[in-house]
Amino acid sequence: MSQNLSEQEQIRRESLLAIRNMGIDPYPAAAFPVTHTSKAILEGFPIHPDDYTEVSFAGRIMSRRIMGKAAFTVLQDAVGKIQIYVRGEDICPPGDLSLYDELFKKHLDIGDIIGVTGYVFTTKTGETSIHVKTLTLLSKSLRPLPIVKTDAEGNVHDAFTDPELRYRMRYVDLIVNPQVREVFIKRSRIVNTMRSFMNTFGFLEVETPILQPLYGGAAARPFKTHHNALEMTLYMRIANELYLKRLIVGGYDGVYEFSKDFRNEGMDRFHNPEFTQVELYVAYKDYQWMMDFVEEMIERVAVEVTGSTEVQVGEHIISFKRPWKRFTMFEAIEHFTGIDISAMDEQQLFKTARELRVHVDATMGKGKLIDEIFGEKCEPYLIQPTFITDYPVEMSPLAKKHRSKDGLVERFEAICNGKEIMNSFSELNDPIDQRHRFEAQLELGKRGDEEAMQLDEDFLRALEYGMPPTAGIGIGIDRLSMIMTNQHAIQDVLLFPHMRPEG
RNA sequence: GAUUCCGUAGCUCAGCCGGUAGAGCAUAACACUUUUAAUGUUGGGGUCCUGGGUUCGAGUCCCAGCGGGAUCACCA
Numbered sequence: 001m002s003q004n005l006s007e008q009e010q011i012r013r014e015s016l017l018a019i020r021n022m023g024i025d026p027y028p029a030a031a032f033p034v035t036h037t038s039k040a041i042l043e044g045f046p047i048h049p050d051d052y053t054e055v056s057f058a059g060r061i062m063s064r065r066i067m068g069k070a071a072f073t074v075l076q077d078a079v080g081k082i083q084i085y086v087r088g089e090d091i092c093p094p095g096d097l098s099l100y101d102e103l104f105k106k107h108l109d110i111g112d113i114i115g116v117t118g119y120v121f122t123t124k125t126g127e128t129s130i131h132v133k134t135l136t137l138l139s140k141s142l143r144p145l146p147i148v149k150t151d152a153e154g155n156v157h158d159a160f161t162d163p164e165l166r167y168r169m170r171y172v173d174l175i176v177n178p179q180v181r182e183v184f185i186k187r188s189r190i191v192n193t194m195r196s197f198m199n200t201f202g203f204l205e206v207e208t209p210i211l212q213p214l215y216g217g218a219a220a221r222p223f224k225t226h227h228n229a230l231e232m233t234l235y236m237r238i239a240n241e242l243y244l245k246r247l248i249v250g251g252y253d254g255v256y257e258f259s260k261d262f263r264n265e266g267m268d269r270f271h272n273p274e275f276t277q278v279e280l281y282v283a284y285k286d287y288q289w290m291m292d293f294v295e296e297m298i299e300r301v302a303v304e305v306t307g308s309t310e311v312q313v314g315e316h317i318i319s320f321k322r323p324w325k326r327f328t329m330f331e332a333i334e335h336f337t338g339i340d341i342s343a344m345d346e347q348q349l350f351k352t353a354r355e356l357r358v359h360v361d362a363t364m365g366k367g368k369l370i371d372e373i374f375g376e377k378c379e380p381y382l383i384q385p386t387f388i389t390d391y392p393v394e395m396s397p398l399a400k401k402h403r404s405k406d407g408l409v410e411r412f413e414a415i416c417n418g419k420e421i422m423n424s425f426s427e428l429n430d431p432i433d434q435r436h437r438f439e440a441q442l443e444l445g446k447r448g449d450e451e452a453m454q455l456d457e458d459f460l461r462a463l464e465y466g467m468p469p470t471a472g473i474g475i476g477i478d479r480l481s482m483i484m485t486n487q488h489a490i491q492d493v494l495l496f497p498h499m500r501p502e503g
Numbered sequence: 504g505a506u507u508c509c510g511u512a513g514c515u516c517a518g519c520c521g522g523u524a525g526a527g528c529a530u531a532a533c534a535c536u537u538u539u540a541a542u543g544u545u546g547g548g549g550u551c552c553u554g555g556g557u558u559c560g561a562g563u564c565c566c567a568g569c570g571g572g573a574u575c576a577c578c579a
Contacts, residue, residue: 007548008513008530063539070536087536110529124537146514147529149540157540158515158528164571165514176514220578265578266504275579359576420579451578476579490579500570 008144015107016140022103026140032115034058038075038082045120045128052120057082057130058138060175061112063149066105072129075114076175083129084116091135104135111141111175148176167497180492186305187481187493191258193304194278194475197297203254203280208243210236210260216459217241217398219451220263223273236262241398241472242459244281245427248470249462256280258477269489270419273498276477285471286426287410291387294414294422294473295322298385298480305484313417313486316383324414325386329370332378332388341370349373366407367394382415397437397453399425400469421480424473431463 005013019026035056036044045052059075059082070087088100108114118133146160159177160166166173166180174181195205213232215222217239225234240259247255258278267273282290302309302320309321327335330342337356341349349369353360358376360369370392378388390402391411399409410426428434438455445452481493491497 006513006530011530063541065538065541066535067538067541068535070538072538072541074539083539085537089536123539125539127537127539129537144513144529147540148514149528151540155540160514162515162571164510167571218579261579263578266576268575268578269573271578277579423579474579479579502570 006144009142012109012140012142012144015109016142019103019107019137019140022098024103024137026137028136028138032056032058032136032138034115038077038080041082041120041130042080042128045122049120054117055120055130056115056117057084058113058115060141061108061110061114062145063110063147064108069100071104075116080178083123083127084118084132085121085123085129086132086135090118090131090133099135103137108137109141109144110147111143111145112137113139113141146172146176163491164499167491167499168502170495183481183485183487183493184495186485187477189305190301190481190484191278191477193301194297195258197300198254198256198280201254201282203256203282204252206244206247206252206255206257208237208240208247208257208259210262212237214454214456216453216456218261218263219453221265221450223262223264238263239277239474240279241474242456244279245467245470245472246459246462248281248283248427249465249467253284254280254282267498269491270479272478272490272494275490277474278477279472279474281427281470281472283468283470286469287389287412287424287471290424290471290473291326291389291412294424294475295324298414301480302484311484311486313483314488316417318384318417318483320385325384327386327388328390329374329388329392330390332382332386333370333373336378336381337373341373365394367392371395379415379420380418383417385414385416385421387412387414394440396425397441398428398434400428400430401433417483419479420476421483422473422475424471427467427470427472429463429467429469431460434463435460 016026033056038057038059041052041055041057057075057077059077061073062076062081063074065072069089070085073084073086074081075084086100086104088097091104092099115136115138116130116132116134118131121129121131123129146158148159149157151157160173199205211225211227211234213234215235215238218241220238222238223236225236226232227234237259238261240257240261244255244257256278258276260274261277262274264273265271299309299320299322302311310317310319330340334340339352341352344352346366346369349366350360353369353373356373356377358373360372364372374388389412390405390408391399393401393407393409396409396411399411402408402410412424413420414422428437438453438460441453442455478490478493481487482490485493487493
């Protein structure tokens with residue numbers, strides 16, 4: 001075992017032993033009473049210095065500058081960092097400097113967690129610091145941390161940047177990269193803002209099955225698993241739509257769920273096998289209402305999370321201020337290509353797609369062709385949040401047919417930064433129509449479409465009892481978080497993104 | 504899944520035309536009672552991702568594998 005340890009790890013284990021031999025427990029059980037955070041001290045001390053004559057603080061050692069009989073050390077807690085000043089004569093009993101000379105100087109390391117008590121003061125160079133009176137080891141760290149330093153100009157040196165190491169050891173990433181910690185605080189705030197917004201409308205947060213006997217509610221390949229006692233195949237949900245609609249049938253006016261969904265597909269910077277959506281269904285509303293609702297909700301999220309309706313994302317400034325642009329799909333295509341395809345039949349669409357050099361093949365039907373043209377010619381260029389409405393019926397087996405436009409459904413997606421971030425419809429509540437749509441999906445499945453939906457008899461039974469007209473929406477929390485936190489990859493908004501096993 | 508780039512000390516990275524492995528930080532020892540990328544002096548630390556091949560000789564060239572990044576395809 002010790003053969004595999006690096007030199008620094010061996011030295012730390014030797015320190016651990018030496019600490020024990022001094023009669024000091026390197027992992028004490030007792031709670032350590034903390035009176036102040038770093039932030040509270042740094043903000044409060046300059047205003048009310050008299051309130052900081054006795055503080056108790058705990059944190060991780062992030063750097064040490066030892067100068068003989070005194071030392072400066074930077075401790076990091078959950079909200080920031082603060083410098084402490086340690087003098088041997090202050091923390092040791094008279095005549096015995098071993099606590100300072102042996103424990104502090106020799107056997108403590110960057111990464112160790114300590115608790116201190118003392119008083120706050122300002123150093124000669126003007127830095128608010130804690131003058132330590134007592135020092136307690138709270139946890140000995142046995143592995144060396146990456147050392148990230150920031151100079152006086154704010155330049156970061158030797159940043160811990162290797163994505164593989166950062167994702168595999170997120171705990172290390174969080175310790176040494178405060179901006180990473182900030183991303184996940186913001187993600188939490190995004191979810192909380194949405195939750196409280198929906199709650200003010202009286203909508204009910206619910207939990208529905210993750211293990212499902214039939215997977216439905218989206219077009220995707222599922223993960224498959226097996227229930228031993230029932231000897232049956234179960235699927236990890238790809239969406240929770242069909243369960244939430246059952247609850248609308250059951251009489252709730254509005255239900256929502258923040259749900260992990262699972263799709264057995266490729267991984268890249270926009271896709272992780274498990275991802276989070278919030279789905280919301282509201283009775284007696286339609287997709288027009290939902291656009292207004294979600295516009296307000298997301299504008300509020302932007303303000304709560306970034307302090308502004310304008311968010312810097314890569315090289316763009318994205319404004320979530322209401323109202324957002326609204327295009328029908330045909331309008332968007334005409335806007336970006338100059339071609340009105342609204343009256344075209346399948347052959348004309350195919351020809352047009354070819355002329356636009358959109359990647360199409362002969363198996364594609366009308367709806368798919370329109371979707372391909374949109375996906376290649378419009379979506380990537382929609383940077384500001386934009387509602388695209390009125391999709392071809394073939395692509396939307398759970399959406400209600402448009403009230404006035406043949407061949408279309410009442411559906412919208414919001415596109416932002418060139419990517420879909422939400423998908424919504426006036427929900428199909430005609431059980432006969434829904435059965436026909438499922439049957440059309442079954443046909444697609446027989447022809448080899450692995451993403452075709454299954455026919456869910458119980459869901460149809462629920463619809464046959466009667467579902468009120470309902471507006472529904474799914475919002476991709478990961479992608480929304482990427483935008484709100486200006487992150488390039490989904491891995492950067494997932495605490496533990498999926499990785500291949502380590503060699 | 505395809506293409507392409509990458510994998511060297513705990514971390515961040517050099518390593519030329521193939522010739523006995525380098526830097527900074529970290530670490531160890533000593534010095535230093537207001538430092539802050541602390542400083543000074545002196546040390547230690549390597550399965551060069553793995554396995555083959557070419558060669559007198561491979562971190563370096565070739566092949567395969569593993570892992571990661573980017574782009575593309577599928578998808579949200």
